[in-house]
Amino acid sequence: MRHSPFSACSIARGEVVLTGQPREAGSQKGRYPRLVDWLRQMHARGAVLCSACSGIFLLAETGLFDGKDATVHFSYAQQFTAAYPAVAIHPERVLVIAGLREDLVSSDASTTWHDMVLYLIARYAGATDAEEGARMYALQWHQDGLAPYITFEGKSDRAADDGAPADPVLGKTKFYTCYGCHGVEGYRNAYPNYRVPKLRHQHATYIIAALRQYKSGERPHPTMHAQAASLSDQDMADIAAYLQDVPVNPAAGAAAPAPKQLSACTACHGENGLGVEAPLNPKPPVLAGQHADYLEHALTSYRNGRRKNIPMNGMAQLLTSDEDIKVVAAYFARQPSPLTTATNSSKVSCPGASVVRFSAK
Numbered sequence: 001m002r003h004s005p006f007s008a009c010s011i012a013r014g015e016v017v018l019t020g021q022p023r024e025a026g027s028q029k030g031r032y033p034r035l036v037d038w039l040r041q042m043h044a045r046g047a048v049l050c051s052a053c054s055g056i057f058l059l060a061e062t063g064l065f066d067g068k069d070a071t072v073h074f075s076y077a078q079q080f081t082a083a084y085p086a087v088a089i090h091p092e093r094v095l096v097i098a099g100l101r102e103d104l105v106s107s108d109a110s111t112t113w114h115d116m117v118l119y120l121i122a123r124y125a126g127a128t129d130a131e132e133g134a135r136m137y138a139l140q141w142h143q144d145g146l147a148p149y150i151t152f153e154g155k156s157d158r159a160a161d162d163g164a165p166a167d168p169v170l171g172k173t174k175f176y177t178c179y180g181c182h183g184v185e186g187y188r189n190a191y192p193n194y195r196v197p198k199l200r201h202q203h204a205t206y207i208i209a210a211l212r213q214y215k216s217g218e219r220p221h222p223t224m225h226a227q228a229a230s231l232s233d234q235d236m237a238d239i240a241a242y243l244q245d246v247p248v249n250p251a252a253g254a255a256a257p258a259p260k261q262l263s264a265c266t267a268c269h270g271e272n273g274l275g276v277e278a279p280l281n282p283k284p285p286v287l288a289g290q291h292a293d294y295l296e297h298a299l300t301s302y303r304n305g306r307r308k309n310i311p312m313n314g315m316a317q318l319l320t321s322d323e324d325i326k327v328v329a330a331y332f333a334r335q336p337s338p339l340t341t342a343t344n345s346s347k348v349s350c351p352g353a354s355v356v357r358f359s360a361k
Ligand code: HEC
Pocket: 174, 175, 177, 178, 179, 180, 181, 182, 189, 196, 197, 199, 207, 210, 211, 219, 220, 221, 223, 224, 227, 228, 239, 285, 297
């Protein structure tokens, strides 16, 4: 695509139309009607429509992707779904090829346009040329997909398929530096002041996801970053196996009538804060019995965007006042729960149990 939308519209024929990132992606529905019209015409004349990153916003406006699969950089996924609910979006996929003629092609985050270009070269010039190009420019296919970059989108919690199975007994040993804070009942983070979260019996997949986010810096907390930075995937799996111990079962029914602010939360966290029977990965954290001040801190961080998570950033917006946050946090905190502070005397009750391992393949 040429730079100016209007000069592009003067092109009458072409096999491939490629849209890049429009500025202020997503906020410009209806802004380029001529260009959108032109895209439809080009498609009708046989062109393949391709997008890189948020370029899919412009292509989706044609309506041609309705009912079809596509991908977009995960940081735009929520915004995209809100604007184009009829498109099935897969932010964990590098390249999505849809349409009867394989005529609707979208690529995901930043450099995955390389994958798309290699695909197009293979398609139009042949596999040898694509291989040659890849070799020349040392381009690698993003064969792991984008799940490793999106914590919530991480793939299934299959049983250990790489590395050793998670070992809760080793995990307990590896947790020794963590007792200093997490092993002390009611231990407080200084600024801002809130109690450190209870970890014992929290879901293993969530513990691993959280540690990865701290390690990468995506979830900001300097001390936890320092703690997680030295942990390998195996260490995290072992620690998570120790902390989770016997998996939490989302029991039915809540102890108290739930406040109205909770209606949007129960689909994932259950009415009692123990979660739901659903194949979510990682499992949303157990909220029941967690410290209320920690829950408030977490919700405030999601709401102001400091802590990033696609579903939770949206959910926290629904709690419009600080009072709403307090009500919800207090409610979950007083629900019956297996969550406890992990102390040195916590017993490992299922040594050798096959505990799920987060694999971001
Ligand atoms: C100096 C105190 C301190 C130490 C030591 C520490 N943590 Fe933490 N940890 C915290 C605080 C504070 C938070 C909450 C941070 C936030 O707001 O995200 C936290 C959060 C966590 C969470 C996220 C829990 C949730 O519900 O989201 C996990 C998992 C965790 N820590 C694991 C560990 C492990 C494993 C170690 C040892 C390798 C460790 N921590 C050592 C203070 C500590």
